[in-house]
Each structure stands twice: as C-alpha cells, then as structure tokens.
Amino acid sequence: MSELASSPDSAVSTPTKMRPGDLDELRAAILDTSGPVGISGAGTAADWAGPLGAVETVLDTTALTGVITHNPGDMTVSVRAGTPLRALVEELSSHGQHVSLDAARIADGATVGGLLATGDAGPSALVYGTLRDLVIGTTLVLADGTIAHNGGHVIKNVAGFDLAKLMHGSYGTLAVVAEVVLRLHPVPKATATLALDCPLDEAPDHAARVLGGPFEPVALEWVDGTLLVRIEGTEAALDARAARVAEALDTDERHFRRTGSDDGAARQGWGAHDAAVRGAPGSAVLRIGALPSRLPALIGSLPGVTAVTAGLGTGVATVSLDPAGVAEAHALVHAAGGTSVVRSRPAGSDVPAWGPPPSAVAVLRSVKNVFDPQGRFGPGRFDPWM
Amino acid sequence: MALDPAVRSAFEQVLEPRDVISDPVGCRAYECDGLTGYRVTPELVLLPRDAAQVAAAVAVCAEHRVPFVARGAGTGLSGGALPVAEGVVISLARLKRVLEVDPVNRRAVVEPGVTNLEITAAASPHGLYYAPDPSSQQVCTIGGNVAENSGGAHCLKYGFTTNHVYSAEVVLPDGSVVTLGTDTGEQAGPDLRGVFLGSEGTLGITTKITVKLLRTPETVRTLLADFPSVRAAGDVVSDIVSAGIVPAAVEMMDTLAIEAAEEAVHAGYTVGVPAALVVELDGPVEECDSQFEQVKAICEKHGCTRLHIAGSPEERAAIWRGRKAAFAAVGRISPDYFVQDGVVPRTRLAEVLDRIAELGRDAGIRVANVFHAGDGNLHPLVLYSAALGETERAEKLSGEIAELCVEFGGSLSGEHGIGTDKACSMPKMFTEDDLAVMQRVRDAFDGHNICNPGKVLPTPRLCGERPGKYEPHPLEESGVIERL
Ligand SMILES: Cc1cc2nc3c(=O)[nH]c(=O)nc-3n(C[C@H](O)[C@H](O)[C@H](O)COP(=O)(O)OP(=O)(O)OC[C@H]3O[C@@H](n4cnc5c(N)ncnc54)[C@H](O)[C@@H]3O)c2cc1C
Numbered sequence: 103m104s105e106l107a108s109s110p111d112s113a114v115s116t117p118t119k120m121r122p123g124d125l126d127e128l129r130a131a132i133l134d135t136s137g138p139v140g141i142s143g144a145g146t147a148a149d150w151a152g153p154l155g156a157v158e159t160v161l162d163t164t165a166l167t168g169v170i171t172h173n174p175g176d177m178t179v180s181v182r183a184g185t186p187l188r189a190l191v192e193e194l195s196s197h198g199q200h201v202s203l204d205a206a207r208i209a210d211g212a213t214v215g216g217l218l219a220t221g222d223a224g225p226s227a228l229v230y231g232t233l234r235d236l237v238i239g240t241t242l243v244l245a246d247g248t249i250a251h252n253g254g255h256v257i258k259n260v261a262g263f264d265l266a267k268l269m270h271g272s273y274g275t276l277a278v279v280a281e282v283v284l285r286l287h288p289v290p291k292a293t294a295t296l297a298l299d300c301p302l303d304e305a306p307d308h309a310a311r312v313l314g315g316p317f318e319p320v321a322l323e324w325v326d327g328t329l330l331v332r333i334e335g336t337e338a339a340l341d342a343r344a345a346r347v348a349e350a351l352d353t354d355e356r357h358f359r360r361t362g363s364d365d366g367a368a369r370q371g372w373g374a375h376d377a378a379v380r381g382a383p384g385s386a387v388l389r390i391g392a393l394p395s396r397l398p399a400l401i402g403s404l405p406g407v408t409a410v411t412a413g414l415g416t417g418v419a420t421v422s423l424d425p426a427g428v429a430e431a432h433a434l435v436h437a438a439g440g441t442s443v444v445r446s447r448p449a450g451s452d453v454p455a456w457g458p459p460p461s462a463v464a465v466l467r468s469v470k471n472v473f474d475p476q477g478r479f480g481p482g483r484f485d486p487w488m
Numbered sequence: 489m490a491l492d493p494a495v496r497s498a499f500e501q502v503l504e505p506r507d508v509i510s511d512p513v514g515c516r517a518y519e520c521d522g523l524t525g526y527r528v529t530p531e532l533v534l535l536p537r538d539a540a541q542v543a544a545a546v547a548v549c550a551e552h553r554v555p556f557v558a559r560g561a562g563t564g565l566s567g568g569a570l571p572v573a574e575g576v577v578i579s580l581a582r583l584k585r586v587l588e589v590d591p592v593n594r595r596a597v598v599e600p601g602v603t604n605l606e607i608t609a610a611a612s613p614h615g616l617y618y619a620p621d622p623s624s625q626q627v628c629t630i631g632g633n634v635a636e637n638s639g640g641a642h643c644l645k646y647g648f649t650t651n652h653v654y655s656a657e658v659v660l661p662d663g664s665v666v667t668l669g670t671d672t673g674e675q676a677g678p679d680l681r682g683v684f685l686g687s688e689g690t691l692g693i694t695t696k697i698t699v700k701l702l703r704t705p706e707t708v709r710t711l712l713a714d715f716p717s718v719r720a721a722g723d724v725v726s727d728i729v730s731a732g733i734v735p736a737a738v739e740m741m742d743t744l745a746i747e748a749a750e751e752a753v754h755a756g757y758t759v760g761v762p763a764a765l766v767v768e769l770d771g772p773v774e775e776c777d778s779q780f781e782q783v784k785a786i787c788e789k790h791g792c793t794r795l796h797i798a799g800s801p802e803e804r805a806a807i808w809r810g811r812k813a814a815f816a817a818v819g820r821i822s823p824d825y826f827v828q829d830g831v832v833p834r835t836r837l838a839e840v841l842d843r844i845a846e847l848g849r850d851a852g853i854r855v856a857n858v859f860h861a862g863d864g865n866l867h868p869l870v871l872y873s874a875a876l877g878e879t880e881r882a883e884k885l886s887g888e889i890a891e892l893c894v895e896f897g898g899s900l901s902g903e904h905g906i907g908t909d910k911a912c913s914m915p916k917m918f919t920e921d922d923l924a925v926m927q928r929v930r931d932a933f934d935g936h937n938i939c940n941p942g943k944v945l946p947t948p949r950l951c952g953e954r955p956g957k958y959e960p961h962p963l964e965e966s967g968v969i970e971r972l
Contacts, residue, residue, distance in 0.1 A: 108661075117874075121857075123883070125829045160843075165841075168832050172731070173833060174832050174834065175726050175729065175833075175834065175835035176833040176835050178833070198732055201677065201729075221674070221675060221679070221932065223673060227673050231647070231651055231671045231673065234679050235650075242925075244925065248921050248924070248925060249917070249921060249923050250921055250924075250925035251918065251922050252918075252922060252925075252926070254898065254899050254917070255833060255897050255898075256831045256832070256833055256863070256864055256897070256898050256902075257863050258643070258648070258831050258860070258864065258898050258899070258902040258903065259831055259862040259898075259899040259901070259902060259918055260636065260637050260638060260639075260686050260899075260901050260902065260903055260904075260906070260916075261899045261900045261901050261914070261930050261943075262906065262914065262917075262918060262922070262923075262944065263683055263686070263687055263908075263926045263944075264637075264650070264682055264683055264685065264686055265683065265926065265929065266604070266682075267650075267679040267681075267682025267683050267685075267924065268678045268679065268680070268682070268683050268929070269678070270677050270679040270682065271675050271677050271679055272677070272678045273677075274677065277646055286734030287734070287882075288729075288733075288734065289732070291732060292734075305809055310592070313512050313594070313703070314615070315705070316703065316705065316706030316707075316773075317771055317772060318771055318775075321934075335772075335774070335775045336775060336778050336779065338774075338778045339772075339774035339775045339777070339778045340774075342774045343772050343774050343775065345866065348773075350765065353609050370672075372780060379953075389669055389674060390674070391671065391672035391673065391674025392671060392672065393593055393671045394592075394593050394672075395592050395673075397595050415775070416672060416673060417593075417671060417672035417673075417674075418672050418673060418674050439671060440670070440671065440672070440674075441670050441672075441674050441675065441676045443674075443676070446817065459676075460666075460667070460670075460676045460677070461666045461667050462666040462667065462668055462680055464664070464666075465668075465680055465932065465933065466677050466678065466680065468932040468933070468935075469678065469680070469929065469932045471932065472926065472928040472929065472931055472932045474777050484677060487677070
C-alpha cells in the first residue's frame, strides 16, 4: 500500500492519503487509523453534496481495480469498486455486453464505487433504472473493519437485506464499497436519436405522445431547447420504429436530426445533455427529482437558471443556476414534493447542499449510527441533516 | 404467558373493539401462511381500517413491547407471516383502496391490501399495467409483494417488485410514519426504500405504496418448444441471451412437470418429452417479429422436436395455463410435496439439474422441475408420501437442494423469501459478519425487536426446531390460485 503524505504547507489539516491495493489492505487502512476519513474515487464528483469536513485520512480507492469474475453467459460481472466504469465497459464490449448506465461523468473516468455512492445515472434510467437497479451484490468494509457481503452473483435473489441499496446515494458516509457485482445488458445492435426543437413548456405534450405509444424509448430528455428521444433495437427493425416515433411527434420532418445507428453517432445529439449535466461555468449545479408532470413548471420557477437538461419521463433534471438562488431553489423543489442536491458550486461559494430533510431523516440517522457510530466516514456530506 | 389485558384494552381504544379478534377460533384462521407446516396461534388479530389505525396499533405494540406480524393475503411460501407466540397479527386486508391512478406520470398509489392483479385492473383502462406478476397475483397483496420483493415469469425483462416501487409510506416499529423513497429515481441520501423492499415485514408495515405502471406492450409472441434433453433446452436459453435478446419470459418444465400439468389441464404439452420451453417476447411489433424469427432458429438449431407457436390469445393462454398449473398439478402424481426456490447462474442450469436428479435418486424420491430458466430461478418440487413415511427424507433432500444452489454460486431464494423456512440455511450463504451487519440494519429500524421477530436471520431458538410437511394452500386446493 502506498501512503502518500501530501505536501505539508498546512501541516495540521493535511490528511494522510492511503491507497490500498486490495481488500485486506483496505481493511488494515481503516483499522490502522482513527478519526474522520474521506473516501475518494476518481474525484469526478468530489464536490457533490455537502463539502467534506475536516478529515485525518483520505482513503483513495483507485488502486482497487479490475474485474474479479465476468460470467458472459450469465451476464454478470464482479469488479473492484475503484475500477473506472469506462474501463469496465471497454473490457466487456468484446462480449457485446455493457452496464446500462449512461451518466455523463463515466466519460471522465468515474469509478463504479463512486457512481454508486453518488447515486448517479443518465437519461437511460427511464428504462434501466439507476445503479440501484443494476447492482446485485456488494462487499463493504465498515468503519470498525467489519467486512460484509450481500446479494450475490445471480440477478434474482431475495436472500437477506439488500444492503447494496443503502450504498446508493450514501456519499461515502456508511461504508467503503470494495467490490460490486453488476447485472449486464446486451449492447444494443442499433441506436437512433430523434431530436425536436421546442420550448420546455411544449415538450411535455410531445413527450406524452412518445411515452403513450408502443415505442419503448430508452431515453427522453429536453436539453436547452431540444427534445431528444433515443430508441434501441435491432438493425433490421429500428428504422421502421424510428419512422413511427417521428410520426407520433407529429411535426415537420426537417425538425428531426436522425443520427446514425452506430453508438458513437447516436451519442452526438447527447453532447448537449452531457454539457448541461456538467453545468455552466460560474453556476451552481443542482440535481432535482420531481413528479414528471410538475417538472417543467418547477424548472421555470427557479431563479437564475442558465442551463437545463430535464428527463420528462424520469422526472430527473440537472440545472445550472446562480449560486445565490440555491436556497430558494431547494425550497421551491421541496414545496413541489421533489428532492434536490447540489452537485457542484463555484469555488469558494457557500451554498446549502441539501434542502429540507425528508420525513425519514431519523431513519437515516439511525442507519448511520449502526454502520458508523463514531461518525468517521464522510463528515459533512449530509450537513445539516446528519 | 398471555397478553396483559391492559394491552388488549389499549388496542380496543385505538381500533373498534370488534376489530380486535381474540377468540381462539378466529385467531386460528391466521395461524399460518402458505408454508402450512409451521403454525402458531397469535394472541390477538388486529383488523385496522386505515393507515392511522395501523400506526396507532403499532404505537401500542411499541409502548408495551408486544411483537407484531404484518399480514397480507397469507400466500407467502416461506413462513414470513407466521404469527409470533404472545404477539399480535396486524392484517392489512381492509386497506384495499386504489387511491390514485395517474396515467400522465404512469403510476398508481394503492393501499397495501390491494391485490397485485387489482392494480393492473385499475390501470388497464389507460393502456397501462403493473409488471411484476407472481402467479398468486389474483390474491396476493401489494404489501406482501413489497415485503417479499416478489417476482414472476415476466421479471426477466421487466425486473422485480423492487424495480417498480417509487415510494412506500411506512409505519416504523416505534409507531412513527415516514415515506421511504420519492417520486423519482433521485433519493435524498441512501436508498432506504430499497432496503425496505424485500425485508419480509421486519422493518415496518407499509400502508401506502406508489408503483410504476408500464404501457401494455404492443405485441406479444409466445412459443412452446420440446427438446430431447434438459441440456439442449438450456443451450437454447444461453443462445437467446448471447444473441442479445431479452425475452419477456423463458420458462422450462421437465418430464414429470409436463406429465402433471397435462393430466390437470390438457394444455397441449407433449407428454414424455424430456424438456419443454415457453419463450415469450413482447414489445414494439418490428422488434418482436425480428427477434422471434431468431428465437425460432435457435430452437431448431438445438434439435427442437416440436415448435408450437401461439396463433391467438387463446392459444397463448393455454400455453401459460399449462405452465402455471404445473405446481398444483403435481398433487395428481404425488400425495405430498415440498417446493424449493433456489437460484443458480443460468449457465449452470443443466449441471445443477443433473445433481438434483442424482440427489433424488440417492434419496429414492422423485423431483419435478418447473422454473424460470431465464434467470436461473429453480422451483424443484420434491414429491413424497407422508403416509409412506417419506417426510423426513424429502425434507432433508429439499434442504440439500437449496444449499446446492448456494454451492453453485447462486442463492437460497429467488422470490419466496427466507422467512421462517430458510433462516437456518442463511449461514450457508453468508458469513457471521454478513449476517451481523444485516442485524444492525434491523436494529436501526426496530430497536426493540418487536417487528416480525425470528424471521430472515437465524436465531438459535428457531434453528433448533423442525418444520412440518407442506400442505397445499386452501386457495390452491380450491383452484383459485396456482403455484409457480
Ligand atoms: C400458489 C402460490 C403461487 C405463488 N407464486 C409466486 C410467484 O410466482 N412469485 C413470487 O414471488 N411469489 C409467489 N408466491 C408467494 C407469495 O404469493 C408472495 O410472496 C406474495 O408476495 C405474498 O403476498 P401476501 O399478501 O400473501 O403476503 P403474506 O403471505 O400475508 O405476507 C408475506 C410477508 O409480507 C409481510 N407483509 C405483508 N403485508 C405487509 C405490509 N403491508 N407491510 C409490511 N410487511 C407486510 C408479512 O409479514 C410476511 O413477512 C406464491 C404463493 C402461492 C401460494
């Protein structure tokens, strides 16, 4: 294991960085230290949620990499949690399989564990769900060094409590995710994206026609003035369905951009989405979930919005806004029955990460308490809730 | 030790006195679920009429430290709703309202006593349906489905209950009411809804559930194919999967299961063939048609001896009738049976089935197989005769089969749950530490251990006792539901 003491310009507050290379080293690193610990992956979402408070140790998971077992016939894979999902997907591609997750930051090298801990997902959550729906097992290391497995290597499994779900959105506050077992899907043979320019307030009607039809769109997203609809299927059948979607959208042909059927080209239309997720410079980025029918009006009511991507089927949006408006935005989202969390903020700005707490905040606190009674992991991430 | 009369009157304060059942005959109706070998008569049965009464009743339990067990329709197959001696049963049967169907946001809000099929019935005027389809769906409740994370034949493509629930209003074991989950995939922090789903009634009682509805598929194509061996049928499943096709359902039956089903319902299966597959595709018409051709070709490649394609909704229904009748139908070829629910990696199906047959031969006991081949979820039926004194051998074999699945890298249970039945096998699948961490989660929700105690996680007391034999569920005997 490498122990890299960072440059001591602020000797008191500089945490010791530990970079364990396997499960035993990870456990030893936790047992050999006391005091607060920050868990880090590739650092692609280091400033999401509440800012990490003062820690003595940073546990870097990026040396915990590689596939442990891939069972192509079963379409399952177990990997060490520090593996970048991008690398995993590349490795699986020769088998025609992938992890059905299209979060924008996968391209930046985000790790499997980091994506799980931040509950990140992209537009195809419409059909495939988020990582909570794709993770079928985890190996965790708790703050007291306990190693706990749950789930397994089969997609259908109801034995025991589904602790992997608790890791989803835990932001490194409950346990270190050491290994993850994932359910895989076939890489679609062909993909097409249809694009329609329209204002946000008109988009729901278009979306309703697509969602109400038999088309099984895998993603449906309004991105700063354009509605994107993605479908996947076989080479032979895709074009006919794309034509039917175009017809359902019932608009002038020239409004459509039909991208090629290979994945790379189909991705093109989604570059704007990826950019909107990363956020506009100088803005705070807020991730919002709300009932799909309420989402457009809610977004319209937020102060100082500079960029938007909104899943009209999922109800999940990412908006960039003036940092000064974040507190008000949280309140508005809460009033609309939704949830919101800050994903990034301009350096030095002090914005509240979370809005009003959910009704189950007492349960969150007791779960935190049984996993990490001394509060070692991820201090500050859920301030002021716990 | 009987319940303190003060507790009973506390329940009578918060519920109508007539909704507090204490006479032993009335209580005995709740003594078991679908795992009929285990029976315990509760002290009281409570029949609340709304969520507020559920919360008030649980608060009384919390105050007096009275253990309680939630109960839906009582069709569970793992003894999850088995009452606790000196405890009360809280039945959700009267919370039966479909509160809202929201076609725009494609979801429904229902009370826990609503049956699985009633949700689809309420949604279907909008061209929507609720996807998870346990074969007990006519009677089992959504509250029970949430607790068990129930599956069904069509979960291969669409996922399990956990993938179809947005949020649940839950009465926690201290009587407080919270909402777990949100209206979207975005959660405020760790996914508490996800851990509640499948917790088998041990973390609280759900009183309101928001479920996802899907659009009814445009096209459905179903075929029934016979094969010269289980292995050939297994290879078809593998080839379908590696062709990148995700069927809505892939089900397999072996000779004994086919024989039983045909005898019972005459659905047109071929008696005597070693294996039959039911493959169903659904979705947009173009996709469905092009993939269906591929599936047919794969069946032919593996020596399928007969390929029957459902040409009408009636023919499709007949194929499913045969498949779904298999369970109850084994009653025709065997006086008694146990059912197991283990899961193995799909690629090891043929191997595991050989081993099960071997174990059966060694024990001198027949095993029929009918199962969800697409996801490796076996349902071996261990056929025996109690009258001939085979119970003990059958029971032992049944346990061996469940544990065999774990040895093959699978799971003790795919959908029926651990409950009382398999709690003692949990150490085969999980280490002491794994189980201790699960216990911590339970403690976080239920500090006084009053919420369905003794289920899921092994306890020394439970694991010393022995189960009785399987008996058909009363609804199964009367033919209302079938076992899958
Ligand atoms: C013939 C037959 C066929 C079956 N086929 C299938 C199948 O295909 N797939 C499948 O997955 N299962 C199947 N089952 C099993 C069973 O139907 C399911 O487990 C079902 O979800 C149980 O629902 P229930 O309402 O009967 O629950 P119950 O049996 O009453 O309870 C089951 C568990 O849920 C808890 N519970 C009930 N209501 C609540 C609530 N509101 N809040 C919290 N906890 C609660 C109970 O405490 C218990 O632990 C079958 C059973 C039978 C008898």
